[in-house]
Amino acid sequence: METAYESTKKRKQAAQKDIAEPVKKYRIKSLRKREELSGFLFISPWLIGFVALTLGPLLFSLYVSFTNYNITSKMDFVGTQNYHNMFFNDGLFWTSLWNTLYFVAFSVPLTTAGAILLAVLLNQKIPGIKVFRTIYYLPAVLSGVAVYLLWMQLLSPSTGLVNTALSWFGIRGPAWLFDPEWTKPALIVMKMWSVGGGMLLYLASLQGVSKAMYEAADIDGASAFRKFFHITLPMITPVIFFDIVTSLIGGFQIFQEAYVMTENGDGGPVNSLLFYNLHMWNKAFEVFDMGYASAMAWFLFVIVLGLTVINLKFGKHWVHYGGGDEK
Amino acid sequence: MKRVSVLFISILILLGMLAGCSGSAGGPQEESSGDSSAQKGKITLNFWTFWGSETRRPVIEKIINDFNQSQDDIYVKHTFLPFGDIWTKNLAAISAGNPPDVIINDINSVQHRAKNNQSTNLSEYIKDDSFKDNFYPRLWDTVLYKNEPYAVPFNTDTRLLFYNKKAFKEAGLDPNKPPKTWDELEAYAKKLDKKSGDRYERIGFYPLWGSFGPPSWLMNADNGKGFLSKDNEVQINTPEKLEGLKWLKSWNDRIGAENVNAFKAEFGSEQSNPFIAGKVGMWVDVATFYTQIRDFGKDMDFGVAPMPAKTSDARHWSDGGGFVAEIPKGAKHPKESFEFIKYLTGEQAQTYWASKNFDNVANKKASEDALSKLSGNDKMVYKEAVDNLQVTTMNPVPADAPDYQNKINPLIDAVLLGKEKPENALKKAQSKVEQSLKK
Structure with missing residues (x-):
């Protein structure tokens, strides 16, 4: 049996413990809190910017996608009507989605392969290689509208440089930007021109591949071909992965090219260059249907998110990170 | 002491950011036009x-x-x-x-x-x-x-037919008699064509260059009636517009889409406007196009006339x-x-x-x-x-379907490229626009 004294003592101890513990915790917490506070203060410029300028509008547009918002006169909740119209009543939506998928499906693999090929070529040790590197990187420095205008001249059907060059080989070039069958290929060719940016990343990672592996392969008598596919490629997969993820996201955002290179920015012959974002832009700023445009934007987000998740999932199976931590 | 200074610095940075934001709001280029x-x-x-x-x-x-x-x-x-x-x-x-x-x-x-x-x-x-x-x-x-x-x-503004008088004389046409009807326009255009081998050196006329697009021509064909009536009645699939569309297509067939595209790609800056450069004999444009002729076409001998009418008893409909x-x-x-x-x-x-x-x-x-x-x-x-x-x-755009033309244009593009029959295109366009106006 417990005596009254003992029980009182126990209670006292317990009470003391109760008091003592919080005091200790309070001290730690307050130090952590203060550190946290200054941490938040340090990143507050970014935080405020993100909340006010990105997160706020982002959530606003999500809400807007369920309304008939037109900026100036109305904002009534219409449920999923915008999404319904998108899938069932707007033929141009499907056209624009198809055009965008077509562009992404060809341009992403081609530019990735092109950049790798270029990087491997420019990784050779020959005199003057730095000059070549600079030359191939240059197009990536030039930007935007000026490049598109230049390409409109290059792709001109009868006097453009592209078709002139083709005619030297007896090929009669297509009308590129005027023939709906060739408008998208024309844009993809144009994109190939600026693989220099990706090339730079690959070049850096190629130079990080350990020489020891090539030496070991040489001793085993591996051919250049085998060395490329069994050493070089696996070693640069992290960069390939990064490049594919980012250029896939970028590919879906194609807009300027079509806006600048088609008459009145209306999507080219037979809407062959009406990309998703161009259609969205027209809906938002030509007819002020912000609700619909926001719905389109969120649907594109879902597509890109889905593809990126798939990418990350499958990435595990083919991306090789040197330095262990493999599962 | 340290903590205080950390706090102080971070607040300072924050204030600096805010000040920077408020100070750099770039307004449009303003210019007052007086004292x-x-x-x-x-x-x-x-x-x-x-x-x-x-x-x-x-x-x-x-x-x-x-x-x-x-x-x-x-x-x-x-x-x-x-x-x-x-x-x-x-x-x-x-x-x-x-x-x-x-x-x-x-x-x-x-x-x-x-x-x-x-x-x-x-x-x-x-x-x-x-x-x-x-x-x-x-x-x-x-x-x-x-x-x-x-x-x-x-x-x-209003669209007019500009024509090159020098080219008219060269082709044996009366420089003071511009074409009045579609038939005359076509006959004149053929006479004004100049070819070397397979390539055109001069194209007499092509209806869709300049600033009179398919909607304008179909309006001209249909007695001044646009795609929509004043009460937003859809009038796209009419016999007159069908004839007009077939007529537009016939130019592509005669000249060849490739030649059309090749020529078109060369229209760039004002200095190389094909009409002013003498590469196209007749050209439809707004009246202010004249200032380009004046500034870039040295002493060019040109005339200006109303739009040709579909038939001799139709009016010379233009649009603005x-x-x-x-x-x-x-x-x-x-x-x-x-x-x-x-x-x-x-x-x-x-x-x-x-x-x-x-x-x-x-x-x-x-x-x-x-x-x-x-x-x-x-x-x-x-x-x-x-x-x-x-x-x-x-042709004011209807308040309820401001982008109705987006539904018509690709169909007309398809006809001109020979990928769709004119009959089908107009029928589809009619029902699509009707649908979008109903919504």
Whole structure:
């Protein structure tokens, strides 16, 4: 049996413990809190910017996608009507989605392969290689509208440089930007021109591949071909992965090219260059249907998110990170 | 001590950021068109236009100056915004509650803006019922939404047929007899064609170059009826329009789509306009195209005529656009703004604008007065343009389906490329547009 004294003592101890513990915790917490506070203060410029300028509008547009918002006169909740119209009543939506998928499906693999090929070529040790590197990187420095205008001249059907060059080989070039069958290929060719940016990343990672592996392969008598596919490629997969993820996201955002290179920015012959974002832009700023445009934007987000998740999932199976931590 | 300084520094950085943000708000390029001391005690009106070119800017700024000097209470400040930015900037400014007081905007979409609450109803400020009689009735019609004016027409344009007289003589055609009908147009065009081997050195005429697109030709074919009637009745699939579309397609078949594209790709800057360069014999464009001929085509011998009609008993239908002055919704001084609009669209300012730009102005009297101030080629082109207003239609976009043309254009593209039958295309276009108007 417990005596009254003992029980009182126990209670006292317990009470003391109760008091003592919080005091200790309070001290730690307050130090952590203060550190946290200054941490938040340090990143507050970014935080405020993100909340006010990105997160706020982002959530606003999500809400807007369920309304008939037109900026100036109305904002009534219409449920999923915008999404319904998108899938069932707007033929141009499907056209624009198809055009965008077509562009992404060809341009992403081609530019990735092109950049790798270029990087491997420019990784050779020959005199003057730095000059070549600079030359191939240059197009990536030039930007935007000026490049598109230049390409409109290059792709001109009868006097453009592209078709002139083709005619030297007896090929009669297509009308590129005027023939709906060739408008998208024309844009993809144009994109190939600026693989220099990706090339730079690959070049850096190629130079990080350990020489020891090539030496070991040489001793085993591996051919250049085998060395490329069994050493070089696996070693640069992290960069390939990064490049594919980012250029896939970028590919879906194609807009300027079509806006600048088609008459009145209306999507080219037979809407062959009406990309998703161009259609969205027209809906938002030509007819002020912000609700619909926001719905389109969120649907594109879902597509890109889905593809990126798939990418990350499958990435595990083919991306090789040197330095262990493999599962 | 350390903690305090960390806090202090981070707050300092934060403040710096905020200050940086507020200080760097880049406004549009502003230029006041008068002495700033003159605006003391006056109401300042912000006037937005896209007239920044060397030819137009001095003209509009003189008009503003004249107005400012005549005023004791109002001072107008001109802000030039590039054509590509002005509408979106205006929209953003309206939704932010800080719009310009007066803006020059597109004439064909007045109803659309009125419906969406982007512009001010002017009926309150137009006290005089005869005010509308100052303007061409067709233009006045475009500014009405539910029978009330939301803008005042400023200028308009009309398409004319320009033809190269030297090429006419060369081809054995009478340089004083421009084609009057579609058949004549085609016959003349064939005579004006010049080929070396398979390649065209000169193409007599191609209907879709210049500024008369398929909608315009089909309107011309269908007795001046556009795709939509005044009450938004869809009239796309009509026998006349079908004939018109087939006729347009026949040009592609005769000349060859490749030749058309090859030629078209070369149209770039004004200096190489194919009509001025003599590569195309006849060309449809607005009257102000004349200033390009004047500036870039040294002593070019050209004539100007109304659009050819479909048959000899049809009218020479042409179409036009133009611009209006309006008061964006939420502008602070609508009464004073309208005062300025009245001056802008009044006889004096409009006459000055017309005689400097060869532009069709909306004010009837000014339009005619300007004629007496011109001579030579200036007068010839300007007179044709004014006369042509009789047969010029306007095609305002319906407030409920402002992008209806997006549904038609690809179908017509497909016909011209031989990928769709004209009959099917018009049928599809008709039902698609009907559907979008019903929604």
